[in-house]
Amino acid sequence: MLDLNGITKTFGGIHAVEDVTMSVASGEVRGLIGPNGAGKTTLVNLISGLLAHSAGNLSLDGEPLDRLRAHQRAALGVARTFQNLRVFPSLSVAQNIDVARYSGRGSAMVDAAIAEFGLSDKLNQSAGSLAYGQLRRLEIVRALALNPRVLMLDEPAAGMNEQETDALGRSLSWVRSHSDCAILVIDHDLKFIMSLCDRITVLNMGTVIAEGAPKDITKNQEVIDAYLGEADERAA
Amino acid sequence: MILNPSQKRGLVGAAILAAVLIAIGLIVTYFGSRYQLRLVYSAFVNLLVVLAMQVFMGNARLTNLSHSAFMGIGAYVAAICVTPVTVKAISLPDAPWGLNTFSLDPVSSAVLAIVITAVLALIIGLFVVRLTGSGVTIFSLAVLVIVHSVFLYRTDIFKGNQAFFGIPQVFSLTSIVVLSVIVVFLVRLFRESRWGIQLRACADDEVGAAAMGVNIRRLRLIAWVLSAVLLAVAGIAYAFFLGTISARPFYFNHVFLTLAMLILGGMRTVTGAVLGTLLISFGLECVRWLETGPVLLGVDLPEVLGLSGIALGVVIVLTMALRPGGIMGDYEIEDFLLKGQE
Ligand SMILES: Nc1ncnc2c1ncn2[C@@H]1O[C@H](COP(=O)(O)OP(=O)(O)OP(=O)(O)O)[C@@H](O)[C@H]1O
Ligand SMILES: [Mg+2]
Numbered sequence: 001m002l003d004l005n006g007i008t009k010t011f012g013g014i015h016a017v018e019d020v021t022m023s024v025a026s027g028e029v030r031g032l033i034g035p036n037g038a039g040k041t042t043l044v045n046l047i048s049g050l051l052a053h054s055a056g057n058l059s060l061d062g063e064p065l066d067r068l069r070a071h072q073r074a075a076l077g078v079a080r081t082f083q084n085l086r087v088f089p090s091l092s093v094a095q096n097i098d099v100a101r102y103s104g105r106g107s108a109m110v111d112a113a114i115a116e117f118g119l120s121d122k123l124n125q126s127a128g129s130l131a132y133g134q135l136r137r138l139e140i141v142r143a144l145a146l147n148p149r150v151l152m153l154d155e156p157a158a159g160m161n162e163q164e165t166d167a168l169g170r171s172l173s174w175v176r177s178h179s180d181c182a183i184l185v186i187d188h189d190l191k192f193i194m195s196l197c198d199r200i201t202v203l204n205m206g207t208v209i210a211e212g213a214p215k216d217i218t219k220n221q222e223v224i225d226a227y228l229g230e231a232d233e234r235a236a
Numbered sequence: 237m238i239l240n241p242s243q244k245r246g247l248v249g250a251a252i253l254a255a256v257l258i259a260i261g262l263i264v265t266y267f268g269s270r271y272q273l274r275l276v277y278s279a280f281v282n283l284l285v286v287l288a289m290q291v292f293m294g295n296a297r298l299t300n301l302s303h304s305a306f307m308g309i310g311a312y313v314a315a316i317c318v319t320p321v322t323v324k325a326i327s328l329p330d331a332p333w334g335l336n337t338f339s340l341d342p343v344s345s346a347v348l349a350i351v352i353t354a355v356l357a358l359i360i361g362l363f364v365v366r367l368t369g370s371g372v373t374i375f376s377l378a379v380l381v382i383v384h385s386v387f388l389y390r391t392d393i394f395k396g397n398q399a400f401f402g403i404p405q406v407f408s409l410t411s412i413v414v415l416s417v418i419v420v421f422l423v424r425l426f427r428e429s430r431w432g433i434q435l436r437a438c439a440d441d442e443v444g445a446a447a448m449g450v451n452i453r454r455l456r457l458i459a460w461v462l463s464a465v466l467l468a469v470a471g472i473a474y475a476f477f478l479g480t481i482s483a484r485p486f487y488f489n490h491v492f493l494t495l496a497m498l499i500l501g502g503m504r505t506v507t508g509a510v511l512g513t514l515l516i517s518f519g520l521e522c523v524r525w526l527e528t529g530p531v532l533l534g535v536d537l538p539e540v541l542g543l544s545g546i547a548l549g550v551v552i553v554l555t556m557a558l559r560p561g562g563i564m565g566d567y568e569i570e571d572f573l574l575k576g577q578e
Contacts, residue, residue, distance in 0.1 A: 050443060050446065079447075082443075087440075091433065091437060095433050095437075099437040100448040103448060104449060146449060
């Protein structure tokens with residue numbers, strides 16, 4: 001489905017992403033974790049085409065994406081949300097969703113998704129007037145309106161309390177049962193990631209240090225040293 | 237053609253604005269003096285210009301200062317085509333390319349003027365859409381100066397600052413009211429169309445829009461060309477009524493005047509464009525009257541020349557300082573009537 005092969009990105013001297021090779025299958029939910037600055041957001045930017053990779057290649061269903069610009073990739077079904085929200089505040093909630101719907105491949109599930117993510121009674125409100133949690137959900141529904149083949153969520157649970165995170169997890173399970181897109185989720189909330197994902201890829205300093213089922217990842221010594229240990233300290 | 241919900245709502249707003257314009261047209265037709273009729277006619281021409289500006293500046297939220305130049309191109313092309321050969325033999329004796337050997341009917345002249353303006357806008361637009369922010373402003377300013385210089389120095393075609401005379405009077409106040417009503421609907425439907433919504437999304441967040449599949453350059457080019465076409469229409473309406481044109485009305489003073497109208501009313505909405513034009517057109521008449529030093533409430537006021545220029549500058553400065561979104565901000569007129577309804 002989504003295949004990355006030797007993807008590399010350097011900013012000046014910094015290797016933000018280095019030689020990342022991975023594939024995400026359709027219908028799979030893949031977690032992407034790693035410490036701050038590991039290169040997770042940069043990887044999403046490279047896949048969505050907002051940044052150009054310095055080396056390597058990437059493809060969707062065997063179709064190369066490398067030469068396509070961001071809007072062309074989106075039209076093919078590469079959808080994403082942003083760690084630092086990027087809704088369109090001067091448009092209504094419905095128009096925010098329409099922006100994606102107009103350029104996407106047409107999706108029958110958008111109206112159901114609007115209801116599932118609790119935005120039905122907000123459609124005519126200006127997006128600028130929404131609360132933070134609603135903005136995060138709007139970004140997900142907007143991405144779904146592209147009828148994605150790949151859906152990338154950059155820290156969808158950031159800033160949410162436990163209840164909101166649980167609700168989000170249920171909504172994402174709903175997405176998964178209604179769409180066969182590949183889902184790539186980044187988050188620092190490991191409980192959330194572990195319960196949601198089929199497989200997890202761990203990034204550290206731009207490189208993949210581990211990949212596997214959630215239970216194997218928690219036992220991996222290198223991951224514990226690089227990230228989980230740190231996460232435990234944070235939790236403590 | 238199926239309208240989306242925003243467009244259906246937009247029809248209500250456009251209808252209200254159209255009613256106001258028609259009312260003004262009727263009042264002036266039945267009660268106005270000849271002088272007032274000419275005054276209101278030029279206010280309607282400026283309304284067409286400001287509506288055209290709204291298409292690009294309001295939706296893409298980029299500043300274009302070359303609008304008066306495109307209006308001038310439309311006006312001159314139509315004038316050159318429609319003016320009778322007998323008149324052109326006197327006014328343009330040295331015209332190149334046989335420009336003084338033919339003359340067309342008003343409709344063909346208008347169509348040709350629109351097509352030529354659109355093609356020029358398309359070529360210039362291909363450069364404009366590669367620029368962002370202040371780049372667009374500076375580039376468009378250069379376009380204004382270049383076009384004006386051509387008007388001024390190719391006197392064999394445009395007669396420069398001298399009057400290009402003998403254009404048949406094709407339009408009446410009724411024609412321009414009808415035209416304005418059509419353009420109000422068109423501009424409003426564009427704002428609420430798929431293109432308009434995606435353009436505004438780009439203005440809010442370029443990166444977010446690109447990630448949602450929006451081809452920013454293509455949309456900006458569409459808005460730029462549509463804007464230029466409407467500017468050509470304004471220029472044609474101007475030439476077809478006044479009978480004479482010259483280079484001066486398509487330069488800085490006019491750019492500044494129409495910019496003040498758009499900024500005061502609020503460039504983001506069509507209601508703002510109409511409101512700003514009406515307010516400034518009316519306000520300027522009052523100011524001009526003050527300039528002549530009238531007797532007001534028994535006080536003999538002194539004559540103040542240049543007051544209108546100062547007034548326009550003050551309007552821009554105060555609007556930018558106190559209400560940068562203009563009077564209307566993000567509100568269209570029907571928002572006050574249909575609160576929250578779909
Ligand atoms: N546009 C940029 N220019 C220069 N350096 C950048 C740019 N974007 C990211 N970086 C650098 O690349 C590295 C990876 O950053 P990235 O944002 O991808 O990390 P992350 O894994 O998403 O971290 P976080 O968990 O904090 O979101 C960091 O060192 C960052 O400073
Ligand atoms: Mg990040």
